[in-house]
Amino acid sequence: MINNSYKEISGDIIKVIRKFTKKRNVPLHEPTIRNLDLSHVKKNLLSTQVSTSSSDTIKFENSISKFTNSRYSVAIINGTSSLQLAIKVLDIKDNDEVFIPSLNYVASSNATLYCGAIPHYIDIELKNFGVDVKKLEKYILKNCIYKKKKLINKKTKRPITAIIPTHIFGTACDIDQILKISQKYNLKVIEDAAEGFGSFYKKKHLGTFGHVGVLSFNGNKIITTGGGGAILTQNKKYYIKALKLAKIAKKEKNFWDYDYSELGYNFRLPGINASLGLSQIKNINNLLKRKKIIFNKMKSLFKKNNNYSLVVQENNPESNNWLNNIYIFNSNYSLRNKIINTMLKQGISVRPVWKLMHKIKYLSIYPKMNLDNSIKAEKSLISIPSSPSLIR
Numbered sequence: 001m002i003n004n005s006y007k008e009i010s011g012d013i014i015k016v017i018r019k020f021t022k023k024r025n026v027p028l029h030e031p032t033i034r035n036l037d038l039s040h041v042k043k044n045l046l047s048t049q050v051s052t053s054s055s056d057t058i059k060f061e062n063s064i065s066k067f068t069n070s071r072y073s074v075a076i077i078n079g080t081s082s083l084q085l086a087i088k089v090l091d092i093k094d095n096d097e098v099f100i101p102s103l104n105y106v107a108s109s110n111a112t113l114y115c116g117a118i119p120h121y122i123d124i125e126l127k128n129f130g131v132d133v134k135k136l137e138k139y140i141l142k143n144c145i146y147k148k149k150k151l152i153n154k155k156t157k158r159p160i161t162a163i164i165p166t167h168i169f170g171t172a173c174d175i176d177q178i179l180k181i182s183q184k185y186n187l188k189v190i191e192d193a194a195e196g197f198g199s200f201y202k203k204k205h206l207g208t209f210g211h212v213g214v215l216s217f218n219g220n221k222i223i224t225t226g227g228g229g230a231i232l233t234q235n236k237k238y239y240i241k242a243l244k245l246a247k248i249a250k251k252e253k254n255f256w257d258y259d260y261s262e263l264g265y266n267f268r269l270p271g272i273n274a275s276l277g278l279s280q281i282k283n284i285n286n287l288l289k290r291k292k293i294i295f296n297k298m299k300s301l302f303k304k305n306n307n308y309s310l311v312v313q314e315n316n317p318e319s320n321n322w323l324n325n326i327y328i329f330n331s332n333y334s335l336r337n338k339i340i341n342t343m344l345k346q347g348i349s350v351r352p353v354w355k356l357m358h359k360i361k362y363l364s365i366y367p368k369m370n371l372d373n374s375i376k377a378e379k380s381l382i383s384i385p386s387s388p389s390l391i392r
Contacts, residue, residue, distance in 0.1 A: 005307050006338040010346075012308075013326065013339075013384060016301045017348050020294070020390040028349040029323060030387045031224045032287060037279040044275035052247070054271020056278060061230070063281045068197075068205040070213070070232040072239035074246050075225075075269035075277070079194040079216030082229035083111035083164070085267060086212040089231070089241045090188045092117050092162050097153055097367065099163040099187070101131055102356045103374040108164045108192055109357050120153070120160060121358045121368035128313055129377055130173020131165045133181055139369045140185065151185045156367060162188040165210075169383075170222070170322035171313050172201035175209045182210075190214065194229070198222055198288050198320035207232045212242075217273075222287055222320050222388075223280035225273040290388040291321040297391075298324055311381070323383045325353075331380040339382060353381040 017026055044056055057075055064073040076082040092098065094116035100108050102121040109119045122139070125132035144160065145152045151160045165178050175191070182189045189210030193199070196206035197215050207213025212235075217228035231242045249264025251257065269277075302310040311325040328336060336352060343350045356378050358368045 006335055006342060009308050009326075009328065010339050010342040012302070012305075013343060013350070013382075014346055014348060016298060017385055019301055020297075020385075023347075025347040026349060026385045027387060028351060028383060028385055029220045030389060031219050032280075032283065032388050034279070034283065036282070037276055040275045040279035041272065044272050047271075050272040051270050052266070052268040054274060056271040056274040057269055060225075060269070060274035060277045060281070063278060064215070064230050064232070067281060067284065068208055068215075068232060070205070070208050071234045072232070072236065072242075074231045074239065074242045075274055076229045076231060076246060076267050077269055077273075078227045079214055079218065079229035080107040080111055081265070081267045082214040082216070082231050083108055083190065083192065084114050085242055085245055085265060086190045086214055086231055087111055087115045087117065087162070088245060088265075089233075089238050090162065090190065090211055092188065095158050096162070097156070097158050097160040099131075099136070099160065100357065101164075101166055101374070102358045102368065102371050103129060103168070103353060103377055104166050104192075104357055105194070105354055106357065106360070106363075107194070108166065108190075109363055112164075117162075118156075118158065119357065119363065119366045121363075121366065121371065123369055123371045123373050124377060125174075126373055126377060128171050128173055128316065129168045129381075130171075130175075131163070131178055132373060133174055133177040135369070135373075137181055140181075143369075144185075146185055149186045151187065153367065160185075160187070162190060164190045164192050166192040166194075167196040167199065167206045169311075169325060170195050170199045170206075170320040171316055172196075172199065172206055172319070175201060175206075179209060188212075193232075194218075195221065195322050196320065198284055199322075200318035201316070203318070208234065211235065212238055217277055217280075222291070222322055223277065223284055225269065225277040225280070228269050228273050228277060230269075287388050288320055290391055291386070294386060294388070294390050295321040295324060302326075322386065324386045326382045326384060328380045328382065333379050336379055336382065349385060351383050353378055353383070
């Protein structure tokens with residue numbers, strides 16, 4: 001089966017990508033940099049306000065809040081640091097356990113460990129690759145005790161105090177049901193919307209449903225600040241604490257008195273990065289239109305067959321369509337890898353979904369539930385080129 005099907009699937013993907021571009025080397029997702037971006041960054045450089053005290057950082061935060069309709073936002077140096085600050089802001093303590101999908105980028109696990117908390121890996125469902133809430137609730141009923149508003153892991157005796165659901169590929173997970181289960185078991189919700197800038201669910205921007213949300217503006221995201229991220233929240237108390245910690249908890253008595261109220265983190269986004277973000281965000285609606293056109297064209301080009309399909313979220317038309325993906329039916333790791341290697345030899349950048357967190361050596365020691373769906377997705381998903389530059 002492998003010898004026959006990997007050539008066919010690879011050939012079909014190559015044909016579709018060549019309908020968009022004849023370039024030999026096709027990146028997975030490259031940033032869209034315009035002359036306006038260059039002029040914004042140049043203006044910032046000439047102003048000399050290149051560091052974290054820049055007015056451009058404040059302007060960028062205001063632009064983020066306006067676009068996402070988040071009451072507050074704090075621009076941070078990257079998505080991982082945003083997650084770390086979010087955990088600190090919500091007062092998740094040493095040895096608290098945090099529910100995290102195993103199908104995930106490593107940032108949420110690392111951020112949890114930075115804060116002295118413990119990742120507890122949970123499964124996804126195969127509809128939108130977000131948390132499988134029904135499976136999670138059954139797992140909680142069997143393996144946890146809920147008493148005095150505290151959820152306790154029966155085996156480890158540790159409290160489980162938070163959940164970090166991930167909106168994968170810019171598509172909303174089942175956030176309504178996640179909020180219900182979090183309210184039922186008194187869990188803090190940190191939305192990992194790193195890939196979701198420009199994505200909405202029921203006309204509400206991803207990252208604005210939970211107690212705190214996190215964005216990323218890395219170079220491969222729909223808009224970029226080079227490296228960068230943001231914390232979103234509707235809660236003033238959380239905002240004040242996030243901003244304070246991001247500014248290294250320096251007392252604001254006066255600019256020259258170097259005194260600090262607590263352990264802080266020098267995580268706020270520098271002005272030079274924010275200046276690029278200010279320009280990029282002005283182009284977001286155009287980029288979203290391009291991404292939608294690319295997705296719709298791919299949907300028409302990939303014909304129905306018995307080997308694979310383009311991942312289509314029919315019930316989520318408000319996605320930013322950040323990365324388009326192929327789902328291989330009845331796949332295995334050998335077949336997936338043969339397809340990827342064939343594509344790469346043709347100059348077309350593709351990638352598998354991330355290695356599951358519970359399979360990474362230093363993370364394998366932490367609690368986990370049955371992860372069958374995550375394993376199935378890991379060996380079946382391949383991300384394909386999705387840059388806005390695929391169309392002109």
